[in-house]
Amino acid sequence: MATQDKSKKQAQANSKSTEPPKKTSQPAVKKESSGGSGIGWLALILTFALAGAGYYFYMQFQASFKSLNSSIQQLNSDSANQQASADQAKGLLKSEINTALDQAQQKIDSAAAAQAESAAQATSQLSETGQRLAETGERLTSLETNTSDSLRILERQIGKNRPDWLIAEAEYLLSVANQRLQLAGDIKTALIALEAADKRLKENGDASLFPVRATIAKDISNLKSTPQPDLVGLASSLLALEGGIHKMPVLLPHSGKIKTTPTAPDERPKFGDWEELATTAWENLKTVAVVRRSDRPIQIMLTPEQVEVIRQSLSLKLEMARLALVKEDEELYKANLDTSKAWLTKYFDMSASENQFVENEINRLSSALIKTPSTDISESLRALRAVPILKLDEEGNAS
Structure with a gap:
């Protein structure tokens, strides 16, 4: 509006300065007034056009400014949302990382505990293995000792002559006879074993064995006279x-x-007979009906x-x-x-x-007799074991 007023004043000043001197003749004055009015109107129209253009551009500027301001606000809002999303994502990521770290720590702790337990078990197993090795060593030592003793006994047995072997066989047979008689009451087997033992001592021919043979003969006689159940x-x-x-x-x-008694179908009683x-x-x-006589009450x-x-x-x-x-x-x-x-x-x-x-x-x-009477035949076995050669063997085995 100030621009338009200024334009009007300038147009008026220009029109006054260029206005020609008045003449006395009437026709000339009318011609000059018509030309100045056209220029004024043109200036006025230009002024209004410029003012409208300025207003239009002003309004366009205002609209652009508002749009720019709205865009800036939208950008600020988007930036805030993105910042919030980023913060949220950052929080979630941090939580996941912490959870993963906790789980990893738990796994590490579990693995450490398992390794510690395995180490303890391994230590225990090593201790048990060492103990077993020690026991095995003791057993080997004992076995070596027993083997040495057995070898010494075997050497003594190998060094025996035939008479000594006959005495050992007789002792074994007498032991069998006593076991069969006492445990099973088997008189027959006991007699066979006693007779075989007496035969071995007879083959030996040693005079010191005669009392043993006499005792065996007594035991054989007792067994033969013992009644046996059938x-x-x-x-x-x-x-x-x-x-x-x-x-x-x-x-x-x-x-x-x-x-x-079954009768055949064709056999029918004849009423004539x-x-x-x-x-x-x-x-x-x-x-x-069967008649029985009895002296007892019916x-x-x-x-x-x-x-x-x-x-x-x-x-x-x-x-x-x-x-x-x-x-x-x-x-x-x-x-x-x-x-x-x-x-x-x-x-x-x-x-x-x-x-x-x-x-x-x-x-x-x-x-009737159903059980074998108890008979003692251990006297012959005791007599044989009292022979000096057997007593030496027993002392050697004991040592």
Whole structure:
């Protein structure tokens, strides 16, 4: 606006300075006024144009300034956001780094602990290995000592002559005889061993061994006079009794077993032959009704199943006696035989010959010997070990 006022004043001044002197003639004055007015209007239009252009450029400048200011603010905002994101990323990265460092430290600590434990175990194993090596060394030393002793004994044994070997064999045979007799009651094997030992001493021919041979002969005589139980024969007798129980008649009345004879389909009774029909009926009636005489009070009639139970009970008692015989349990053996005899006299008909035979067999088996009497044959072994040559060997082994 100041520019426009200034332009107007300048235009007015120019118009006054260039205004020509007034003339008296009227036409001339009118011509000069028309030209000055056109220039003024032109100047005014130019002034307004310049003012509009200046205003337009001013407004454009203002808009550009505002846009620039907004861009600067946006840049500042973006920069702040980027800074915040950078700070956040920095914090996350720092946290991850710290976590990774902690985990790495934990792994390092665990590895160090594992290495320490491994080192401790290795130390312990080394200690155990050293202890084992020491024990092995002690065992080797002991083995060397035992080997040396064995070699010395072997050297002495190799240096023996045949008579010495015969005495050693006789001692071994006497030991076998004592073991078999005391542990298993085997008189037969003990006799064989005693006779073999006496034969070895006879081959030796040393006069100092005669008392030993006399003792051996005494032991042999004692064994031969010792009664030996016939376990096989007794067991066979018990088995035979068990096998004949099903044929033994019982004492109590019972219905027995009705025997039925199958008839062929085409065999039918002929009603014309009355005598044959009556005979057949009578035979069948005799198998159903059996008359027995008894001096005892009449008791209830037993069924075939009950009779079978009585027989099975007697068989079981005899079997238990046989098992006790195998175990050489004399007390149990005789107890089962006594029970079998009581069962026999209570439930079986003792007037029958087969039952009397069973009773006699049970009495014989009860009085039979089932266990070898104890016999001492250790005197001959002690006498042989008292021989000077054996005493020297024992002293050498002890040293």
